[in-house]
Amino acid sequence: MYDSMSMPLIEKTNQVYETEGAEAAECVLIDYYKGEAKDRIHQIHHKSKELLLRYEQIKNALLLYIFIQMMRRMSKLQS
Numbered sequence: 001m002y003d004s005m006s007m008p009l010i011e012k013t014n015q016v017y018e019t020e021g022a023e024a025a026e027c028v029l030i031d032y033y034k035g036e037a038k039d040r041i042h043q044i045h046h047k048s049k050e051l052l053l054r055y056e057q058i059k060n061a062l063l064l065y066i067f068i069q070m071m072r073r074m075s076k077l078q079s
Contacts, residue, residue, distance in 0.1 A: 005032070030069045033062060 009032055017025035051058070 026069070027073075030066060034066055 009028075013025050013028045016028050
């Protein structure tokens, strides 16, 4: 999905990484994948046959990644 990322998003992620660290930069990307990317994931159907065949796996991997990151955030807030 990197080709769907805008330069402002990449620049923002890099800036947050430089000033706040890797976890904060990861949060920027998580927010992107929870919002805009999630809404546009259907576009992979038209990219290639291989992506179409793996569409469900890609979608499930994204949802699992988001879930894991949210659980990590919750765990940090509770500690």
